[in-house]
Amino acid sequence: MEKNKKAPSINQNPYIPFFGKLTDIIDESHVTKRFFVELPKGHEKVDFIPGQFFQLTVPGVGEIPISLSDYIPEKKSLLFCIANTGIVTNKIHQMKVGEFIGVRGPYGNGFPIEKFKGKNIVIVAGGIGLFPLRSVIEYYFRNKNDFNKLEVLYGARNPREIIFREEMKSWRLKKDTTCKITIDKPEKGWDGNTGFVCNLVDKNYSDSSEILFHCAASERENTVVLVVGPPVMFNSILKKLEEINFPDDSVYLSLENHMKCGIGKCGHCNCGSKYVCQDGPIFSWKELKTMEKEY
Amino acid sequence: MRKRLQKQKLSSLIKKLKEDATVIAPVMTDKNEVDFLPVNSEEVILSGARSLYSPKKYIFKQSESMYDYTIQDSGKVTVKESCENEKQIIMGIRPCDLHAIEYMKEFYSGKYKDSYILRRLENSVLIGLACTEPSTNCFCTSLGNSPVDTDGSDIMMADAGSFYFVKGITEKGKKLIENNKDIFEDSQEDDERVLSDIKESCEKAILEKIDVTALKNKVGSAYNSDIWKKYSDICVNCGACTFNCPTCTCFDVADTSRSKNEGCHYRTWDTCQNFAFTLHASGHNPRSTSEERLRQRVMHKYQYTVDQMDQFSCTGCGRCTQVCPVGISMIAILKDIKEVVDNGEE
Known part of the structure; x- marks a missing residue:
């Protein structure tokens, strides 16, 4: 995708954002919201690979990296799902429809989605880790003929923090798609799975992954697993995958090292010889094994 | 001319x-x-x-x-x-x-x-x-x-x-x-x-x-050695070494407002020796200890930029040693690395 692009001149300043209008804001869970950003004239076309991220700026407050949940070309808009966790995200949560937010990107490598063609995709997400994976799921449905089955394994802290509730209902109804949800601890009114999301990739768990454990062995061999969540979560997933000797070149993870510039200059996300913002944020498990454990 | x-x-x-x-x-x-x-x-x-x-x-x-x-x-x-x-x-x-x-x-x-x-x-x-x-x-x-x-x-x-x-x-x-x-x-x-x-x-x-060029592509093998602790025990994480280093390129980015409607987006030098440098929004920190941060500075100069750009990002100016308030010497660290590398090769 990059090879056709001309090298930019030094007058094309990569740090300067453009400003897009917030056209819709929807509450997602009690700590997360969806923000639709309309792309201004001259910026309508976005060359985007699922898993990439943007730098969002609130003037006077700061800039943060946020992964793209969806790009909707027909509406010329971007969808960002954002949890209220820091100074900038808190300010974004206070913003209203009609206000403008700074955008630059997309940055990072994204998932090597071409490599997934003809395969089953198992998505394992913890908490808001499902936000970046939504772009993969949308890509899957838009290009369904290129792929085999899809399974979404999702873990939330509690029922109030479950995101994409409505979507999951509709994903479930689609052909070749399954969704499994678990919450950390049993709770009144919840009759689904409880325990951490790593249970869903545990061969001994009753409601474990369909594709990995309840299909023909040939299905498992033709599967890629995409994992997004905090390090403590993905390490437990990797442990389970290790137990079943799942090939490390068929597992992809998104790292979320602290980033400031998004273009490999500020040094914050440096992890060994890699800059997570540029060489990542998506790494295969195989690559991760060769990297310093500084993520 | x-x-x-x-x-x-x-x-x-x-x-x-x-x-x-x-x-x-x-x-x-x-x-x-x-x-x-x-x-x-x-x-x-x-x-x-x-x-x-x-x-x-x-x-x-x-x-x-x-x-x-x-x-x-x-x-x-x-x-x-x-x-x-x-x-x-x-x-x-x-x-x-x-x-x-x-x-x-x-x-x-x-x-x-x-x-x-x-x-x-x-x-x-x-x-x-x-x-x-x-x-x-x-x-x-x-x-x-x-x-x-x-x-x-x-x-x-x-x-x-x-x-x-x-x-x-x-x-x-x-x-x-x-x-x-x-x-x-x-x-x-x-x-x-x-x-x-x-x-x-x-x-x-x-x-x-000390012949650092002979250590090219080998410094990484000292990653898990115990030499870092020896220096991090006295390091106060002030970052003077990085601020005085002519090749340190890291920066922080922030916004500041002059009035309700005006302000600027600016950057300042930043240091990998600071705890907050790598702190995630979740509270998780990939380099939470002084030992890891000291190692990062050394590894970056003598191994990571060799991997990325085929060159050391140290010019041997010795300013890091000169300004260190607790007397940590880069040459001493390099000598320790050499020992680890040499022992590993035996």
Whole structure:
């Protein structure tokens, strides 16, 4: 995708954002919201690979990296799902429809989605880790003929923090798609799975992954697993995958090292010889094994 | 292009250069330290060891505005890119600092180009000065560099007693000499010998020597060794080493508002020695200990940039050792690494 692009001149300043209008804001869970950003004239076309991220700026407050949940070309808009966790995200949560937010990107490598063609995709997400994976799921449905089955394994802290509730209902109804949800601890009114999301990739768990454990062995061999969540979560997933000797070149993870510039200059996300913002944020498990454990 | 500049002509050269550029050179500050500052003509110090502070700050500013923003009444936001186009001539840059500027130039280029730094480099003429006297912490030869390297300079100067031997390296440098040709004199045939003389005497005077080039691609094997703890136990994480390092390129980005509707987006030098440098929003920190952060600084300079750019990002200037308040010596660390590497190879 990059090879056709001309090298930019030094007058094309990569740090300067453009400003897009917030056209819709929807509450997602009690700590997360969806923000639709309309792309201004001259910026309508976005060359985007699922898993990439943007730098969002609130003037006077700061800039943060946020992964793209969806790009909707027909509406010329971007969808960002954002949890209220820091100074900038808190300010974004206070913003209203009609206000403008700074955008630059997309940055990072994204998932090597071409490599997934003809395969089953198992998505394992913890908490808001499902936000970046939504772009993969949308890509899957838009290009369904290129792929085999899809399974979404999702873990939330509690029922109030479950995101994409409505979507999951509709994903479930689609052909070749399954969704499994678990919450950390049993709770009144919840009759689904409880325990951490790593249970869903545990061969001994009753409601474990369909594709990995309840299909023909040939299905498992033709599967890629995409994992997004905090390090403590993905390490437990990797442990389970290790137990079943799942090939490390068929597992992809998104790292979320602290980033400031998004273009490999500020040094914050440096992890060994890699800059997570540029060489990542998506790494295969195989690559991760060769990297310093500084993520 | 080879010339002579009589020492008594230096001030008239600076005067002339000041007509259309800011001239920056090493001077004695009121704190009794040698530093690079905009100069008039008299006070330039082109002798002795390298300055305490490198001229990095004139290429990669300690703090700079990246753009100004204005929020209009309609809510629309306009930004105005900060764009410096002032010409500057930096004089008296020692070869270690020239190497550092070369490194920065490459680092800030690549797929995304740092417009601020590259523009500033375009607008700068870099006049190098062969290093006649090492400081006690200098170890440039250990990195395979020499006190008379010209890489990165537009013009190279060398002290030849009563005059400076001057060599035009780049077109930009040659043009500057050409434009001031009445101040320079023609050089004599064996003037260039001053460079080899300086190289010989200066290299002899360098106290610290360890062959770092032999460690190329091997430093990483010390990652899991216990040498880091030995130094991190005394390290206070002040970051002075990184702020004084001529090749440290990290920065923090922030916004500041001047009024409700106006402000700027700016950056400042940042240090990997700070706990918050890698702190995730979740509270998780990939380098939460002093040991990991100290290792990061060393690994980055001697292994990671070798992987990324096939070069060390250390020039052997020794400033990190010089400014460390608890006396952590980079040479000592490198010697420990060498021991670990050698033991591993046995």
